[in-house]
Amino acid sequence: MQRTILIIEDDTEINDMLRILLRQNGYRTISAFSGTEGILAHNKEVSLILLDLMLPGRSGEDIIRELKAKHNVPVIVTSAIHDVGKKVDLFSLGADDYVTKPFHNEELLARIGARLRTNTELNANDTLTYKDIVLNRSDFSAVCSGKSVELSKHEFALLALLMEKPDRTCTKSLIYDTVWDYENSADDNTLNVHISKLRKKLKECNPDEEYIETVWGIGYRLKK
């Protein structure tokens, strides 16, 4: 999803530079060249504000208050002021971060990312993909060829292990150690049976594809 960043910066050169930097990095931008203009331009599309503190006319502090009152989004203040006391005031007013000029582009982008992330994130997708199979580790769901497949705990762990190492052959003992977690002594056939069930379930979803390959005397691996 594309996010819009409102740039409030009176220095035309810096404003341009920021606009180019942000657009290159996939953000939409709105440029404003004074605090008043910034407040007017601020709308509900805006996800984050970059605010230059040294604006003519009104103090940056006032502006933060008004911006936040209108629509509360993260505000990152940029300024040449190094004074720590000033930083404190800004924070206590509601600025969410502070970057001193001159700043590194990477650092600015990182701080913007961090601010936006806290709002949306948590959807870290912990998914594995192979051919037309998708495993989602956060909800333990499996989808093959568009259809949902019900896998038991061990079946899921087994398939996940293979999909983690798509180019590798997983030896039987590795599989036992990982999936069965050192409960060792399981009869040698246990794994075979589970592989068999897994293949059966996958075949029901997509009869035309072969997924798991037997490596004779060693273990199993995913087919290329």
Place this chain on the structure above:
Amino acid sequence: MQRTILIIEDDTEINDMLRILLRQNGYRTISAFSGTEGILAHNKEVSLILLDLMLPGRSGEDIIRELKAKHNVPVIVTSAIHDVGKKVDLFSLGADDYVTKPFHNEELLARIGARLRTNTELNANDTLTYKDIVLNRSDFSAVCSGKSVELSKHEFALLALLMEKPDRTCTKSLIYDTVWDYENSADDNTLNVHISKLRKKLKECNPDEEYIETVWGIGYRLKK
């Protein structure tokens, strides 16, 4: 409301200094002197984490991931590293802010305040919704299908946890950690019984809807 800050810092002197500074400023603190200790000490009382990056043993990056996985609160990294590239990596891993040592106490306090503030602002809207259930965390009320439901403390916490992660399967151990908060090894059946009671109460309100789904061998999740 008093907030608890977890300090993870191997340098005893700095750890002490931080503890004194934060306590003077109205925070409760927990001190940990290694990453592993920090992860163990992290619990649902903690509102923010101060993490020293240069820890012996494990990389700070790993630790952030584990801390966030356990209970997602803002992490402010402190470190002597000035390298911008490092900052970027930390941010993309989920660090919420970065302060280089030596830092001014005022700046650190300000950044802590900013992080805690955005956190509560986001939670200000303290209701959870799922299908026809509405949970209100500020007065612990629950409404299902228009009717008010009386839930006990644990039942409420349990349902709230599931509703916080509507797409995720909550493993039993996650649920125990969150709802029972390390009140050790409650009998394995406790959770089952509470789920059963919860389902019963919800069914009385709306017999036609299924809410909680069992994920065999793993835990529970909300039905789509």
Place this chain on the structure above:
DNA sequence: GATCCGGTTAAGAGTTTTTTAAGACTTGAT
């Protein structure tokens, strides 16, 4: 002292895992 809550227990139902066993396949030696 009655009520509510949380936890424990226990029985039954349901699901998964392991074992068993028969047959098919691969390998390598004869």
Place this chain on the structure above:
DNA sequence: ATCAAGTCTTAAAAAACTCTTAACCGGATC
């Protein structure tokens, strides 16, 4: 090419385990 030994596949039966509920009990709360 054939055979024997070992390995793999699969179905089905048996065993082990997990889940659901109802019922009970003790402690906290009112």
